[in-house]
Amino acid sequence: MSILETIKECVINGKMKEIQEPITKAKEEGYSAKDILNEGLIAGMEVIGKEWEKGEVFVPEVLIAARALNKGLDLIEDDLVASGVEYKGTVVIGTVKGDLHDIGKNLVALMLKGAGFKVIDIGVDCKAETFIETALKEEADVIAMSSLLTTTMMYMQTVIDELKEKGLRDKFKVICGGAPVTDEFVKKVGGDFYTSDAVKAVDLLKQVL
Amino acid sequence: MIKIKKNINLKTFLQQHDLSFPCNGNGTCGNCKIKVIKGYLPINSYDKKFFTQDELNEGYRLACQHTTTEDIDIELIHSSKEAEIEGITQDDIKKTSYKMVTIRSNEIEASSVLDQMMNESGKKVKITSKLLRETSQLIKENKELNLIVFDDEIIHVTNANTTYGIAIDIGTTTVVISLIDVLTGELIDVFKTLNAQKKYGADVISRILHANLNGVESLKAEIIQDIEKGIHHLIMNHHIHSKDIIKMIISGNNAMTHFLLGLSVKTLGEKPYKPLYTETLTLHTKEIFEKLSIECEIDIIANFSGFVGGDIVSGLLTTDIDKSDDIYLFIDLGTNGEIVIGNKNRLLASSMATGPAFEGGNISCGVGSINGAIDRITYQEGKFLCHTIGHKKPIGICGSGLIDLIRELKQNQMIDLTGKMKSNTKEIIVYDKLSITQKDIREFQLAKSAIRSGIEILIDEYHCSVDDIKTVYLSGGFGSHLNIQNVIEIGILPKALASKIVISGNTSLKGAVDYLLNKIDNRVNRLQNNVRTINLADNIRFNDQFVNNIMFE
Ligand code: B12
Numbered sequence: 184m185s186i187l188e189t190i191k192e193c194v195i196n197g198k199m200k201e202i203q204e205p206i207t208k209a210k211e212e213g214y215s216a217k218d219i220l221n222e223g224l225i226a227g228m229e230v231i232g233k234e235w236e237k238g239e240v241f242v243p244e245v246l247i248a249a250r251a252l253n254k255g256l257d258l259i260e261d262d263l264v265a266s267g268v269e270y271k272g273t274v275v276i277g278t279v280k281g282d283l284h285d286i287g288k289n290l291v292a293l294m295l296k297g298a299g300f301k302v303i304d305i306g307v308d309c310k311a312e313t314f315i316e317t318a319l320k321e322e323a324d325v326i327a328m329s330s331l332l333t334t335t336m337m338y339m340q341t342v343i344d345e346l347k348e349k350g351l352r353d354k355f356k357v358i359c360g361g362a363p364v365t366d367e368f369v370k371k372v373g374g375d376f377y378t379s380d381a382v383k384a385v386d387l388l389k390q391v392l
Numbered sequence: 393m394i395k396i397k398k399n400i401n402l403k404t405f406l407q408q409h410d411l412s413f414p415c416n417g418n419g420t421c422g423n424c425k426i427k428v429i430k431g432y433l434p435i436n437s438y439d440k441k442f443f444t445q446d447e448l449n450e451g452y453r454l455a456c457q458h459t460t461t462e463d464i465d466i467e468l469i470h471s472s473k474e475a476e477i478e479g480i481t482q483d484d485i486k487k488t489s490y491k492m493v494t495i496r497s498n499e500i501e502a503s504s505v506l507d508q509m510m511n512e513s514g515k516k517v518k519i520t521s522k523l524l525r526e527t528s529q530l531i532k533e534n535k536e537l538n539l540i541v542f543d544d545e546i547i548h549v550t551n552a553n554t555t556y557g558i559a560i561d562i563g564t565t566t567v568v569i570s571l572i573d574v575l576t577g578e579l580i581d582v583f584k585t586l587n588a589q590k591k592y593g594a595d596v597i598s599r600i601l602h603a604n605l606n607g608v609e610s611l612k613a614e615i616i617q618d619i620e621k622g623i624h625h626l627i628m629n630h631h632i633h634s635k636d637i638i639k640m641i642i643s644g645n646n647a648m649t650h651f652l653l654g655l656s657v658k659t660l661g662e663k664p665y666k667p668l669y670t671e672t673l674t675l676h677t678k679e680i681f682e683k684l685s686i687e688c689e690i691d692i693i694a695n696f697s698g699f700v701g702g703d704i705v706s707g708l709l710t711t712d713i714d715k716s717d718d719i720y721l722f723i724d725l726g727t728n729g730e731i732v733i734g735n736k737n738r739l740l741a742s743s744m745a746t747g748p749a750f751e752g753g754n755i756s757c758g759v760g761s762i763n764g765a766i767d768r769i770t771y772q773e774g775k776f777l778c779h780t781i782g783h784k785k786p787i788g789i790c791g792s793g794l795i796d797l798i799r800e801l802k803q804n805q806m807i808d809l810t811g812k813m814k815s816n817t818k819e820i821i822v823y824d825k826l827s828i829t830q831k832d833i834r835e836f837q838l839a840k841s842a843i844r845s846g847i848e849i850l851i852d853e854y855h856c857s858v859d860d861i862k863t864v865y866l867s868g869g870f871g872s873h874l875n876i877q878n879v880i881e882i883g884i885l886p887k888a889l890a891s892k893i894v895i896s897g898n899t900s901l902k903g904a905v906d907y908l909l910n911k912i913d914n915r916v917n918r919l920q921n922n923v924r925t926i927n928l929a930d931n932i933r934f935n936d937q938f939v940n941n942i943m944f945e
Contacts, residue, residue: 238830239830241834241837242942286938334661365418
C-alpha cells in the first residue's frame with residue numbers, strides 16, 4: 184500500500200492516533216501537502232461519503248472518521264497555507280435561531296471540509312446578523328442553514344429577507360437542510376438549494392461553485 | 393370509498409377523513425397510502441419510492457404529495473380509525489373517598505336545612521348555586537336528601553342513589569374518557585377516540601406551529617367536540633342524568649390543555665418552552681363545554697414545566713414516588729418521551745425528543761397500533777413469525793413489533809452492532825410485501841439512542857447509579873404489547889434495570905381517576921415543589937452520549 188493510501192485508510196477507519204505517522208512519512212517522501220490532502224484525506228472522506236449514502240455507515244462512524252480527518256488537516260495546515268492551496272469554496276454554516284440541534288449540521292460541515300471546502304461553523308441558535316456578518320467577513324460563497332424543528336425553520340426566511348434588505352442576496356448562494364426542510368420550502372422562502380443529506384450537499388456545491 | 397373532485401389537495405382533503413400524516417406530508421414516512429379505484433392520479437417520485445410497479449398499476453399512491461388532476465374515487469389503505477387505545481380497568485381503581493349521608497324527608501327540621509346538613513354529617517357545605525337549587529327542589533318535593541361528602545365537604549345534594557365523575561386523558565394521539573361511580577369506585581364505561589386534532593399534524597410541535605400561524609381556535613374546537621361527543625355517548629348509553637355528574641378531571645400534556653382552553657402556545661413551541669400556567673386549574677364545565685348540560689367543577693391537573701405536563705404529573709400519582717425513600721424511574725414512551733427520576737425528597741424531570749419511530753412514523757412499513765399491525769415478531773428456522781393486533785392480515789409493523797424485529801435481526805446477525813445490514817442487502821422481507829430497509833434501521837437507532845441517552849443523563853444528573861433505582865415504571869401507548877426482554881437487548885434501557893420494570897399503561901388516565909376519587913392535590917403540590925426540570929439541549933455530555941448510543945451493544 185502506498186503511503187497516501189495508508190492515510191486514506193486511517194480516515195476511513197477513524198484512526199486518529201495512527202494518522203500522524205503516515206503523514207510525517209509522506210512529507211519525508213516528498214509528497215506535497217496538496218497530495219496528502221487530495222489523495223489521502225479527501226479520498227478517505229469520499230469513501231465514507233459513499234458508504235453513508237448507501238446507509239452502510241451511520242453518524243458514529245462518520246464522526247469517528249472526522250476525528251482522523253481533522254487531525255490530518257491540522258498536521259498539514261501550515262504547509263497548505265504556505266503553498267497557497269485553494270479551497271473549493273468558503274461556506275458559513277449554522278443552525279438557525281431557536282434551534283439547538285447540531286448533529287446533522289456538523290455532518291454537513293465535516294463532509295464539506297473533507298471535500299476541500301473552507302468551512303466556518305458558527306454553531307447553533309444563530310441569528311441572521313451572525314450568518315450575514317460572518318459571511319461578509321470571511322468573503323464566503325455560501326450560507327448554509329440547518330433546522331430540525333418545524334417551528335424554527337421559518338427563521339430561514341428571516342435570514343434570506345435580511346440578505347435581500349441589505350442588498351446582499353446575490354452575493355451568496357443559500358443552501359438549506361435539516362429533517363423537516365423540503366425542496367419546496369426552500370424555494371418558497373427564497374433560498375437557492377436544498378439537499379436531503381450531507382453527501383448530496385457536497386456534490387451539489389462542488390457543481391455550482 | 394371516497395369521491396374527490398379535480399384540483400383538490402389530497403392532504404388537506406383527507407385529513408377530514410381520518411387519514412393521518414405522521415411526517416406531516418413530507419413524503420418520507422409512507423403512512424398515508426391510498427388506492428385509486430376510479431380515474432387517474434399521475435405517479436410522482438414519492439409514489440415510486442414506496443410502491444412497486446405492480447402496485448402503482450393497481451392504483452396505489454401516497455396521498456400527501458398529490459393534487460388531483462381529474463375527478464377520482466379512492467380507498468384508504470389503513471384508516472387510523474381502528475386504533476387500539478390504552479384505557480383503564482376496574483383493577484386500576486383502588487379506593488374512593490366519596491361518602492353519602494342521607495337525611496330523610498320527614499326528618500327535615502324547620503331550621504336552616506344547610507345547618508342541619510352540616511350537623512348530621514359533621515362536614516361543611518360547599519355552597520354552589522346548583523347545590524342550593526337541588527336542595528330546594530328536593531325539599532319542595534318532600535324527598536330525602538342524599539348528601540355527597542368528599543373529604544370534609546358536602547359537595548352535592550341529590551335524591552339519586554348514585555353519583556358519577558368523569559376523568560379524561562387528552563393525549564396527543566388519543567383521547568380516553570372514563571365514567572365512574574364515585575361512591576363505589578365502579579368503572580361504568582370508557583370511551584376512546586383518536587384526537588381529531590391530528591389533522592393539524594401528528595406531533596405536538598406541528599400542532600403548535602399550526603396554532604401559531606392560524607390561531608388556536610380550530611384545535612380548541614376539535615378537542616372540545618371530541619370530548620363532548622364522548623361524554624354524550626357515555627351518558628346516553630348508561631341513561632345517566634347530567635345533574636348526577638358531579639366532578640370532572642382532565643389530564644393532558646401542556647399543549648393539549650392549552651389548546652383545550654384556547655390559550656396561546658407561542659412560548660411552548662420555541663424558547664423559552666414554558667407553559668402559561670403550572671398550577672392545577674379549577675374551572676366550571678360551562679366555561680369550556682358549552683354544549684354539555686353538566687354543571688360541575690373541572691380540575692385540570694398541574695404542569696411541571698414546558699415539556700413535562702399534567703399527563704406526567706398525573707402518571708406519577710400512580711406510583712408512590714412522592715412517598716418513597718427509594719428512587720423510582722418513570723418513563724413515558726411517546727413521540728416526546730418524558731422521564732422523571734426521584735423519591736419523596738427530590739425529583740428530576742426531562743423530555744427526550746424520541747421522534748415518531750416507535751409509533752410507526754418515518755418507518756417505511758410502520759403503522760400505529762391499529763388492527764392488522766404486527767405487534768410481535770420472532771424469527772424461527774429462517775422465517776419471521778408475526779402476530780398482529782386483532783388477528784388481522786398484516787398491514788404494517790407497529791412500535792413493539794419493530795422492537796422485536798430489530799432484536800431478531802441483531803440476534804441472528806442480519807445486522808451488525810453498528811446497525812449495518814449485510815452487504816448488498818437492500819431490504820429484509822418480514823411478511824409478504826412488508827420489509828425493513830437500512831434507512832428504517834437508522835431511524836430506529838436515532839429513536840433508541842434518544843431515549844437511552846436521556847435516561848443516562850438524567851440518572852447522572854441525579855447523582856445516582858442504575859443500581860440505586862428500585863422500580864422503573866414504563867407508561868405509554870404500546871405497553872401491553874411490549875417484550876421487555878427485547879427492549880433491554882437492543883439497549884433502549886440499561887441492562888441493570890431489566891428486573892425492575894413495571895409496564896403501567898395509560899398512567900395519565902389512571903392518575904386522573906385517582907385524583908377524581910381521592911383528595912390528593914397535596915400530593916401534586918409536593919411533587920411540584922420537589923421537581924426540577926433539566927433541558928437535555930443544555931447538557932454538554934448529551935451529544936457524545938447520543939452518538940455512542942446509536943450503536944448496539
Ligand atoms: C438528537 C435530538 C435532539 C437532541 C439534540 C442534540 C444535538 N446537539 O443536536 C436534544 C435532546 C437536545 C433535542 C432537543 C429537542 N428536540 Co430533538 N431530536 C433529536 C433526534 C432524536 C435526532 C436528530 C438528529 O441528530 N438526527 C441525525 C442527523 C444526522 O440527521 P439530521 O439532523 O436530519 O441531518 C441530516 C439531514 O437533515 C441533512 N442536513 C441537516 N442540516 C443540514 C443543513 C444543510 C445546509 C443541508 C444541505 C443539509 C442538512 O444532512 C444531515 C446528514 O445527512 C430527533 C428525532 C429523530 N429520530 O430524528 C429529534 C427531533 C428533531 N427533536 C424534536 C423536538 C421537538 C425537540 C425539542 C423541541 C423537544 C424536546 N423534547 O426536547 C428540543 C428542542 C431543543 C432546541 N431548542 O433545539 C422533534 C422535532 C419535531 C418537529 N416537528 O419539529 C424531533 C423530530 C423528535 C420528535 N418528533 O419529537 N433533540
